[in-house]
Amino acid sequence: MKKDRKLTLFALTWPIFIELFLHMLMGNADTLMLSQYSDNSVAAVGVANQILNILIVMFGFVATGTIVLITQNVGAGNSRSALEISQVSIAANLVLGLIIGAAVIAFSENMLMMMNIPPALMAEADYYLKMVGGLCFLQALIMTIGAVLKSYGFTKDTMYITIGMNILNVIGNYLFIFGPFGIPVLGVEGVALSTVVSRLAGLIAISYLLVKRISFQTKALDVFKLPAAHLKNLLKIGVPSAGEHLAYNGSQIVITIFITMLGAEALTTKVYAQNLMMFIFLFSLAISQGNQILIGQMTGAKEYDQAYSRCMKSLYWGIGTSAVIAVIFSIFTDSLFGIFTDNTEILQTGAVLLLLTIILEPGRAFNLIIISALRAAGDVKFPVYMGILSMWGISVPLAYVLGIQFELGLAGIWIAFIADEWLRGILMLIRWKSRVWINKGFVLHSKAAT
Known part of the structure; x- marks a missing residue:
């Protein structure tokens, strides 16, 4: 290069x-x-x-x-x-x-x-x-x-x-x-x-x-x-990250079981809504991956101030972009859900879910962008621990309480998603601002390096 x-x-x-x-x-x-x-x-x-x-x-x-x-x-x-x-x-x-x-x-x-x-x-x-x-x-x-x-x-x-x-x-x-x-x-x-x-x-x-x-x-x-240290470092980063993904997928399976209690129509609505949300989610995901590359190179070069400000700028872009697109999707709810169905109840519930998505997606942007930045800087374990704690301690039980017990249905489950994403997002922001991630890098400083 x-x-x-x-x-x-x-x-x-x-x-x-x-x-x-x-x-x-x-x-x-x-x-x-x-x-x-x-x-x-x-x-x-x-x-x-x-x-x-x-x-x-x-x-x-x-x-x-x-x-x-x-x-x-x-x-x-x-x-x-x-x-x-x-x-x-x-x-x-x-x-x-x-x-x-x-x-x-x-x-x-x-x-x-x-x-x-x-x-x-x-x-x-x-x-x-x-x-x-x-x-x-x-x-x-x-x-x-x-x-x-x-x-x-x-x-x-x-x-x-x-x-x-x-x-x-x-x-x-x-x-x-x-x-x-x-x-x-x-x-x-x-x-x-x-x-x-x-x-x-x-x-x-x-x-x-x-x-x-x-x-x-x-x-x-x-x-x-x-050097065996390369493989060791790969596992040190990758295994916790894989654990986080498995924990997320596991929590989603449990929440899907809750949704099946609401009936087939609710499950169908959830699938359609999440398919549409993926288009919003993609912008934050792309920004997080690009940001991760830059943060990794900056922390490797010990340019910590530049890395800090780069992450914050990327975060503002991610939050702003996801919020604007979520608003646009909410305005055109009937047309978007109309691609899949003409069922009136699905259209009505879908409209509520996309309205809640305006709050949900900026919170998700927090997580995607800051977690990728922390990981790029070498701060791997904290996001995983907090993620598992929030997914299983907030998202899963709250989805059951609001969606099933309080009979709010999919809207209650979406509120649980919002609470999970924003709690984790705020915790990640506090972690990033603390600069604890400085000097957690994996660079091997050796004579062999050029």
């Missing part, structure tokens, strides 16, 4: 936003296109993807640690350590991907049976899970190499790769689901093949960019000669 290469929040963030937007928009491409083929196939792939989404969290913890460690070392001018961390990260997720892939192939049916999948869906779900999950090391490598490139500021590269993979996946789905030009209609098998081929192409392309951008060269056995 060139030393004089100036990175700005906007330059980093807009490609990340487009990449995230495409992931969200195209993430359900298999489901949408399969719906034209068979409802059973949609259900089968949906159940398999629930399992695969849990596996992605496992790969994500290495990618999270990768960004923190590389940005800090790049900021400190330790180019050799940054390259070493890249090598260790890629090797770690490759090994993890191969192990998990083998486990999926061996225990695919058992996993699906634990999900109580109907017998009629087992064959298709099993095939999809074994094919896509068995080769999940492809996704693991793409995530890790993408994290490396982002750490050096090459966020456009990962955006282009995502665009290319999505295009290939949609073309493959079309060919194997609709069978033009005499191509055999393969249904779920075709969708699985399309997913794997697009990922393989993406891995080849992103590997080429890795070598081109940062002169990445290594031999397989060289990884074992690298």
Whole structure:
């Protein structure tokens, strides 16, 4: 990476936003296109993807640690350590991907049976899970190499790769689901093949960019000669972060169970509302990821005042952007929910939820942006402890009390979300302003660093 290469929040963030937007928009491409083929196939792939989404969290913890460690070392001018961390990260997720892939192939049916999948869906779900999950090391490598490139500021590269993979996946789905030009209609098998081929192409392309951008060269056995501290630091950052994600997903599952007590209509409304909220959420998420790269480099260079002010500016942008977009969504509630349904009760409840979202999303921006900044500075454990405490101590019990006991329904559950997000957000802001995160970095100061 060139030393004089100036990175700005906007330059980093807009490609990340487009990449995230495409992931969200195209993430359900298999489901949408399969719906034209068979409802059973949609259900089968949906159940398999629930399992695969849990596996992605496992790969994500290495990618999270990768960004923190590389940005800090790049900021400190330790180019050799940054390259070493890249090598260790890629090797770690490759090994993890191969192990998990083998486990999926061996225990695919058992996993699906634990999900109580109907017998009629087992064959298709099993095939999809074994094919896509068995080769999940492809996704693991793409995530890790993408994290490396982002750490050096090459966020456009990962955006282009995502665009290319999505295009290939949609073309493959079309060919194997609709069978033009005499191509055999393969249904779920075709969708699985399309997913794997697009990922393989993406891995080849992103590997080429890795070598081109940062002169990445290594031999397989060289990884074992690298400092063990790199792997230790990856785990020190990644494992708590993965724990936080699992705790959040667990709390959401419990709250979803509460919502099922309110009836199928409430569950449907919740799904529609959260699909719309994702578009608001994406802006804060993109800003937090761009901010994390900058904070990591600044703290690595010991530019603590610049890091402090950078985070606060990013926070103002995140809060302002999410609030404005939430207001716009609230104004056009009927039109937005009308995309999914014409049910009057869903439209009325949805309007209340989007109104509450105007308060909810700025609170979420607090969490996303400041937690990513704390993590980038090396302050990893505090956000995790506070997150778990708030999710399970505030969000879950309050959702039950307000939503079920006080019979406020989804509105009560949304109020519980608001309380959780704002409490954590304020705690994170106090932590950031205390500057306790200074000198919590993971830079290895050694003679080998250059």
